[in-house]
Amino acid sequence: MTAGTVTGAGTTPDQLQVAEVFGPTVQGEGPSLGRRAVFVRLMRCNLTCKRCDTPETWDASRFDLHARTTSMPVPDLVSWALAQPVDLVVITGGEPFIQQRRLVPLVQALSDAGRRVEIETNGTVVPLPELAAHAWFNVSPKVGVFGASDPESKRIKPAALRTLQQTGRAVFKFVITKPDDLDDVARLADEHGLTSIWCMPEGTTPADVVDGPRAWADDAIARGFHVTTRLHVLLWDDAPGR
Numbered sequence: 272m273t274a275g276t277v278t279g280a281g282t283t284p285d286q287l288q289v290a291e292v293f294g295p296t297v298q299g300e301g302p303s304l305g306r307r308a309v310f311v312r313l314m315r316c317n318l319t320c321k322r323c324d325t326p327e328t329w330d331a332s333r334f335d336l337h338a339r340t341t342s343m344p345v346p347d348l349v350s351w352a353l354a355q356p357v358d359l360v361v362i363t364g365g366e367p368f369i370q371q372r373r374l375v376p377l378v379q380a381l382s383d384a385g386r387r388v389e390i391e392t393n394g395t396v397v398p399l400p401e402l403a404a405h406a407w408f409n410v411s412p413k414v415g416v417f418g419a420s421d422p423e424s425k426r427i428k429p430a431a432l433r434t435l436q437q438t439g440r441a442v443f444k445f446v447i448t449k450p451d452d453l454d455d456v457a458r459l460a461d462e463h464g465l466t467s468i469w470c471m472p473e474g475t476t477p478a479d480v481v482d483g484p485r486a487w488a489d490d491a492i493a494r495g496f497h498v499t500t501r502l503h504v505l506l507w508d509d510a511p512g513r
């Protein structure tokens with residue numbers, strides 16, 4: 272199923288603004304790397320990263336967001352995900368937490384059915400307790416040149432980071448553009464008590480994804496951080512729907 276139709280109706284409380292649903296594929300990033308998964312990508316973001324790889328979910332200056340939005344009832348999303356023969360459902364964006372109240376029934380239904388639900392988030396929004404009880408969080412605060420288009424006060428929200436850490440269900444997955452970014456990662460981990468740190472290359476080509484970590488992986492390991500690649504980029508060059 273591809274979410275690409277123009278919807279005339281306004282979004283009602285039980286509908287989510289969806290950019291695309293896809294899979295089965297594999298989770299390409301983080302602690303579940305390589306696991307079979309399906310994806311729900313949501314529209315909108317509260318940050319404006321210039322190097323974002325999914326600007327079509329939020330950048331109205333470059334994309335017709337209305338045309339790219341499908342308002343999908345939560346029960347339809349639940350039915351679609353449960354019809355897929357995979358244990359893992361990844362909710363990403365954009366920034367999924369912008370719609371977190373409407374995510375609760377989706378996450379709850381999938382979790383009740385035995386699925387593992389991972390939410391990819393930029394870590395700027397405090398999660399609702401109902402989400403924290405059922406989902407796992409891959410939290411990517413933006414640092415260095417990657418985060419440069421938004422002020423730190425907008426990108427780094429201590430209460431959100433603290434609450435996510437306290438759920439015991441969050442890893443913190445930082446996009447590394449330059450080796451120096453590890454200093455920012457270490458500072459944030461220290462300031463906010465983040466315990467499970469993952470470093471991931473920036474890049475939408477296999478060459479970027481391989482060359483980047485060659486410059487910083489040893490340093491990351493020495494600092495006690497985990498390293499993840501972007502497997503879907505290595506396999507499929509960041510093709511849409513993978």
Ligand SMILES: Nc1nc2[nH]cc(C(=O)O)c2c(=O)[nH]1
Nearest residue numbers: 297298299300363391503513
């Ligand atoms: N295969 C695959 N894994 C992913 N993990 C996080 C993704 C994302 O776009 O947030 C992503 C994605 O777009 N594709």
Ligand code: SF4
Nearest residue numbers: 316318320323365393
């Ligand atoms: S937070 Fe993520 S989705 Fe939002 S602009 Fe930055 S990279 Fe893109």
Ligand SMILES: [Mg+2]
Nearest residue numbers: 324325363513
């Ligand atoms: Mg992606």
